[in-house]
Amino acid sequence: MMKKNISVVMIFAAILASMNCGERMIQEKAPIEYVQRELDKLAPVALQCDLNQIPNSEIKTLKKLIQAAQIIDQLFLLQVDPENLKLARELERYRGTPDQPYLDLFTVMFGRWNRLDHDKPFLTNKAKPLGAGFYPPDMTKEEFESFLKEHPDQVEAFESNFTVIRRIESKLTAVPYYLAYQPYTEQLAKLLEQAADETNDPTLERFLRLRSQAIRTDDYYDSDMAWMDLNGDLEIVIGPYEVYEDALFNYKAAYEAFLCIVDKAESEKLMQIGGYLNDMEAHLPIADRYKNFNRGAGSPIKVVQEVFAAGDTKAGVQTAAFNLPNDERVREAKGSKKVMLKNVMRAKFEKCWIPIAHAVLAPKLLSLVSFDAYFNEVLMHEMSHSLGPGFITQADGQRVDVSKKLKECYSVIEECKADVLAILNMKFLIDKGVFSREIEPSLYATYLGGMLRSIRFGINEAHGGGVAIQFNYCFERGAFKIDEDGKLDLEEKKLYPTLVDLAHQLLMLQATGDYEGAKKFIEQYRRLTPVLQTAIDRLHAVPVDIRPSYPILNELGLNE
Ligand code: ZN
Numbered sequence: 001m002m003k004k005n006i007s008v009v010m011i012f013a014a015i016l017a018s019m020n021c022g023e024r025m026i027q028e029k030a031p032i033e034y035v036q037r038e039l040d041k042l043a044p045v046a047l048q049c050d051l052n053q054i055p056n057s058e059i060k061t062l063k064k065l066i067q068a069a070q071i072i073d074q075l076f077l078l079q080v081d082p083e084n085l086k087l088a089r090e091l092e093r094y095r096g097t098p099d100q101p102y103l104d105l106f107t108v109m110f111g112r113w114n115r116l117d118h119d120k121p122f123l124t125n126k127a128k129p130l131g132a133g134f135y136p137p138d139m140t141k142e143e144f145e146s147f148l149k150e151h152p153d154q155v156e157a158f159e160s161n162f163t164v165i166r167r168i169e170s171k172l173t174a175v176p177y178y179l180a181y182q183p184y185t186e187q188l189a190k191l192l193e194q195a196a197d198e199t200n201d202p203t204l205e206r207f208l209r210l211r212s213q214a215i216r217t218d219d220y221y222d223s224d225m226a227w228m229d230l231n232g233d234l235e236i237v238i239g240p241y242e243v244y245e246d247a248l249f250n251y252k253a254a255y256e257a258f259l260c261i262v263d264k265a266e267s268e269k270l271m272q273i274g275g276y277l278n279d280m281e282a283h284l285p286i287a288d289r290y291k292n293f294n295r296g297a298g299s300p301i302k303v304v305q306e307v308f309a310a311g312d313t314k315a316g317v318q319t320a321a322f323n324l325p326n327d328e329r330v331r332e333a334k335g336s337k338k339v340m341l342k343n344v345m346r347a348k349f350e351k352c353w354i355p356i357a358h359a360v361l362a363p364k365l366l367s368l369v370s371f372d373a374y375f376n377e378v379l380m381h382e383m384s385h386s387l388g389p390g391f392i393t394q395a396d397g398q399r400v401d402v403s404k405k406l407k408e409c410y411s412v413i414e415e416c417k418a419d420v421l422a423i424l425n426m427k428f429l430i431d432k433g434v435f436s437r438e439i440e441p442s443l444y445a446t447y448l449g450g451m452l453r454s455i456r457f458g459i460n461e462a463h464g465g466g467v468a469i470q471f472n473y474c475f476e477r478g479a480f481k482i483d484e485d486g487k488l489d490l491e492e493k494k495l496y497p498t499l500v501d502l503a504h505q506l507l508m509l510q511a512t513g514d515y516e517g518a519k520k521f522i523e524q525y526r527r528l529t530p531v532l533q534t535a536i537d538r539l540h541a542v543p544v545d546i547r548p549s550y551p552i553l554n555e556l557g558l559n560e
Helices: 008-017 032-041 054-078 084-094 100-109 140-151 151-158 185-198 203-217 219-230 264-274 277-282 328-334 344-358 371-384 402-431 437-454 462-476 493-509 513-524 529-539
Strands: 040-048 165-169 173-175 235-242 255-262 301-311 321-324 336-339 392-395 399-401 480-482 488-490 545-549
Touching: 032 100, 032 493, 040 264, 054 084, 054 185, 054 235, 054 255, 054 301, 054 328, 084 100, 084 203, 084 488, 100 437, 140 173, 151 165, 151 173, 151 462, 185 203, 203 219, 203 235, 219 328, 255 336, 264 371, 277 402, 277 480, 301 344, 301 371, 328 488, 336 344, 344 371, 344 437, 371 402, 371 437, 399 402, 402 437, 402 462, 437 462, 437 488, 437 493, 437 529, 462 480, 462 488, 462 513, 462 529, 493 513
Parallel strands: 040 545, 301 336
Antiparallel strands: 165 173, 235 255, 255 301, 321 336, 392 399, 480 488
């Protein structure tokens, strides 16, 4: 940890110098038509959640936490670009004028670069620095690396997830977040303490006190451990987590927050489904010797309603589910937790998913699609990741991870498997009486309707690629077809057996660790066929994601 030898005054001087006080920030604007078109890709939605489920003490806690999350927004703005706070003030003048779209796109993107269009600049003529605001803008990768060769004692501090690199008196220096981002870090720590004072949930109180300390020291281990133990009404994530904003090295963690209420009805359903995991494994369409009953439940799943989100996660495309913490030490000790944001998923379903179904699905299927079927399919997808062969025992008796055998083919095969098993397992649970028989037609229509949403973002990424494989496999066997108007239709009697067959193929590629076979299979089916391309071409006017607002802020008397 970097605590010695840094004068706080020096740091502030360096930060102030980098802010170009007095200079006009907005130098070159993209045409307003472009900015408006990009905004239109994100459907506005007022994100709803039901506060009646939780006691008064937790509403007071939430209020403090929303204030804390608003600080997270400020912190992330600074991480993206040290000039952002000044820019934000300057852009306020656009509110209520014809130039407001610039302010709106800036707010969505947390900066001057469009995250939906390869970081294309729209309020500057400068490209976004790869290292965002985490490093001096003129520092190269080579300079960073050669500095560490000369100063091996600095490696830990420089590569830490929780330091920024600054040039102080022309020398590269690692500054811990809690110092670099004063006074925001101190304000954040105080608000977390105040939230801890309000809550009646002992697990949340413990997490918040430890997290408050962590914000002041940048040591997150104890609070990550405490986060795994949360078991009350609120599910709270707040702090620096993901490292993608640092595209230079993926070292620096970006601040983000998810404030959520646990969905109790869904949690009960999950418990019930969890009880069938072994039966689902037994029911897999492969020989018993390939089945694996010892994989454990994987990461526990929680279903929640998002009340407010802030920082990294709110920039550009909205998160619908996450798996944390990232600290491998915590994962080893306690596993990780998968959290699904049901109201965010519903908003995406209504604003982006349904319009896709309208554009590509045969009318008779359109009347069958439902959010419930969609949501349950996503849930079963997540659970299905923990089913099937995870390890292969080699001839020499050694156990090898399937992913090591299938290498770059692994993730697309695994995502494809989880999609297909999701449908098989839903059918299994219908047969067991967990879900009602009536949802079966809805299940298949929703399955087909959702495919274009993934493929639209490209088939080279694992999820989109996995879906292209399923679509082409089913199409080839007549389980999917085109109706007389060129819309997508399905043959219900053929679909289930086709999926059993596909599941068998995928599971056997994993069970035998057949790298060459997986490669051939992917080459054969992961293709953008003319049928798929025609369907994708119909989607150009459909929003790609949502742009949430949070009416809850008004309800609680907080400023936006
Ligand atoms: Zn998956």
